[in-house]
Amino acid sequence: MSSVAPADQAVSPPPDERPKAGRTLPVNLRQSGIYIAFGLIVALFAVLTDGQLMSPQNISNIIVQNSYILILSIGMILIIIGGHIDLSVGSVVAVTGAIAAVLMVNHNVPWPIAIVLTLLAGAAIGAWQGYWIAYFGIPAFIVTLAGMLVFRALTLTILGNQGIGPFPDEVRTIANGFLSGYLGNVGLGPLGGADLFTLLVALVLVGGYVAYGWRNRQGRVGYGQKVEPFTVFALKNALAVVVVMFMAVQLARFKNMPWVLVLLGVLVLGSTLVMNRAVFGRHVYALGGNLLAAQLSGIKVKSVSFWLFVNMGVLSAVAGIVFAGRLNQAGPTAGNMFELDAIAAAFIGGAAVQGGVGKVIGAITGGLIMGVINNGMSLLGAPSERVMLIKGLVLLAAVAFDIWAKRRSGTAR
Numbered sequence: 001m002s003s004v005a006p007a008d009q010a011v012s013p014p015p016d017e018r019p020k021a022g023r024t025l026p027v028n029l030r031q032s033g034i035y036i037a038f039g040l041i042v043a044l045f046a047v048l049t050d051g052q053l054m055s056p057q058n059i060s061n062i063i064v065q066n067s068y069i070l071i072l073s074i075g076m077i078l079i080i081i082g083g084h085i086d087l088s089v090g091s092v093v094a095v096t097g098a099i100a101a102v103l104m105v106n107h108n109v110p111w112p113i114a115i116v117l118t119l120l121a122g123a124a125i126g127a128w129q130g131y132w133i134a135y136f137g138i139p140a141f142i143v144t145l146a147g148m149l150v151f152r153a154l155t156l157t158i159l160g161n162q163g164i165g166p167f168p169d170e171v172r173t174i175a176n177g178f179l180s181g182y183l184g185n186v187g188l189g190p191l192g193g194a195d196l197f198t199l200l201v202a203l204v205l206v207g208g209y210v211a212y213g214w215r216n217r218q219g220r221v222g223y224g225q226k227v228e229p230f231t232v233f234a235l236k237n238a239l240a241v242v243v244v245m246f247m248a249v250q251l252a253r254f255k256n257m258p259w260v261l262v263l264l265g266v267l268v269l270g271s272t273l274v275m276n277r278a279v280f281g282r283h284v285y286a287l288g289g290n291l292l293a294a295q296l297s298g299i300k301v302k303s304v305s306f307w308l309f310v311n312m313g314v315l316s317a318v319a320g321i322v323f324a325g326r327l328n329q330a331g332p333t334a335g336n337m338f339e340l341d342a343i344a345a346a347f348i349g350g351a352a353v354q355g356g357v358g359k360v361i362g363a364i365t366g367g368l369i370m371g372v373i374n375n376g377m378s379l380l381g382a383p384s385e386r387v388m389l390i391k392g393l394v395l396l397a398a399v400a401f402d403i404w405a406k407r408r409s410g411t412a413r
Helices: 029-048 056-065 067-081 089-106 111-135 140-159 169-176 196-222 230-254 259-277 279-289 291-296 301-327 338-348 360-379 384-409
Strands: 185-187 193-195
Touching: 029 360, 029 384, 056 067, 056 230, 056 259, 056 360, 067 089, 067 259, 067 279, 067 301, 067 338, 067 360, 089 111, 089 140, 089 301, 089 338, 111 140, 111 169, 111 301, 169 259, 169 301, 185 196, 193 196, 193 230, 196 230, 259 279, 259 301, 259 360, 279 291, 279 301, 291 301, 338 360, 338 384, 360 384
Parallel strands: none
Antiparallel strands: 185 193
């Protein structure tokens, strides 16, 4: 016989549906954990190296030395968000650097034209791989694994198994140079002089960042969506402002802002706007989040995948030019293992293994974590095998944390 609970008696939900009181954190660990980890890693190495890590010259070195990995990580996280992977980027860096060297050095092509032709070559490589993946249906893992071998072979063929250089001064400046002091220096008391232009650029950036965050928060409030407490919002923004301004002051005290940082900033800003504001970005997230649902909703999934790999090819060419310019020659071993660093940066930066999750700024943070580990261990005189061990453990921890966070929120699949 069935029984009906009295109307005034509360019916308790099943145990697995009970509210989980006391488990709500003011900070979303899945979104903010990477930045907390970055801060802790920087603080750890700053202490272990007696402050050498945070010196003006060393901060500049970290950015310049890891610029090509950061450039690759932008394209890689877009690929991973879309549910794919690219194992060929290291070889594409090598072959595009070789193409640039042959054009500029062997054939005396003016450097602006040579750079455009190299970028077009990178786009063609991306289109070649994107065709087999998107329209022919071969998994990206297989296509890019084949590309890793094919484009390394092409690099050896183009270079004749030897390095080609030197590059024009303008190309070397892009990779290693610094902006001129357009507005002169300003005194910072005991810190000495610093480039005023670099400081003003940093102030504009942090102002735009805070305004953008506030606008998004107010928009969510207007639509009745849940937002973090204002205290948490204010503390996060204050911390971001302090970190950016500290780095800007250190760069301004050394040799002003590196040109490659300007290039990187443009790429990050453009990619972030595309992923957050453009229809294409929403389609990429939909593609990686649920392929079948994306197809049923009318998204041209083949076209989206194709253009993701074209974009990756162009960014690999940019990284190839920067890397070759930094070394002042294109070599047959250029780009070796770059694909693993770029993939690690994306996953450490919050990309999900299944796709559909990730942010460009997260990939940049992940790449900087790898760079700080490399630099910090080098300052401590650690052997290369210990550096690889630490980087591997950090990557494993990042992916494990992502899976744990999804299970905790009930979104694991």
